[in-house]
Amino acid sequence: MRMEGKVVIITGAASGLGKASVEKFAREGAITIACDVDEAGLEKLREEFASLPGKVVPKKLNVTDRSAINELVKSLRDEYGHIDGLVNNAGVTRDALLQRMTEEDWDLVINVNLKGVFNMTQAVAPVMLDQGYGSIVNTSSIVGVYGNIGQSNYAASKGGVIAMSKTWAKELTRKGAKIRVNAVAPGFIKTPMTDKVPEKLIQSLEEKIPLKRMGLPEEVANLYFFLISDESTYITGQVIGIDGGLVI
Known part of the structure; x- marks a missing residue:
């Protein structure tokens, strides 16, 4: 197991x-702190992955709640003494054209996708x-690099x-600490979020992808794992696309 004893949020x-x-981190022996607002989903996670070598520790957490985040980080430091990795993966969408986007939808996406990453990392x-x-691995998107119609809020947050x-990759190493920070920019990945997209649109999108299919969550998880693990110790400040060649 390549991450036995490591603590990853x-x-x-x-x-x-x-x-x-x-699942990926727990299979590799990590103490995986699984955070989400969906308490029922976390409980299912605990049950499903109970037999894996690593320990899955579910924690109900809203990444916009700075007080709860600070409490969590303090408790982890007190219990384990170290935090080896952070994957800032939480995100939401509220799509609309510029003229129709509400302030509430703008604020929600910015608060979760952008400020949430700031809150977690600052703690x-x-x-x-x-x-x-x-x-530290931060989930961006190809939309954060290239933009997308109807996603002003999402594109701004991911950009x-x-x-x-890139800023933190420079800041956090100034005094000699070996802290790496990278961003991952997924393309179209098959998730509950994309399950809501009409099949005709999915087929149209897949035709534009050189590999002719959507990505799988496990493929992105493998990239997260690589960037958190000691297998990527000379990679920092990078934006790594995982999009089947969509934006070649």
Whole structure:
């Protein structure tokens, strides 16, 4: 097991990319702190992955709640003494054309997708600085690089995630700590979010992808794992696309 004894926090853990990531890290022996607002989904996660070598620790958490985040990080530091990895995966969408987008939908997406990443990282970074190492993976999107019609809020949030990732990759190593920060930019991945997209649109999208299919959550989880693990110790400040070649 490549991550035995390591403590890794994953947000947005109850479904989709997060759930696949919890399974991946737990299979490799990690103490996986699975965070989500969906308490029922977390309980199912605990039951489903109970037999895996690593320990899955479900924690109900809203990434916009700074007080709860600070409490969680303090409890983890007190119990384990270290936090080795953070996967900022939690995200939401509220799509609409510019003229129709409400302020509430703008604020929700920015607060969860952008400020949530800031909140989690600001809380975890001091632990990693004190221990002198760590790896942070932030989930962006190809939409954050190239934009997309009807997703002003989502594109802004994911573009901001990239900017913060590059900034933190510089900031967190200034005093010699070996803390790596990278962003992952998925394309069209088969998740509960994309299950709502009409089949005709899915087929049209797949035709534009050189590999002619949507990605799987497990494929993104493998990339998260690589970037958190010691197999990527010379990679930081990067935006790594995983999109089947869509944006070649």
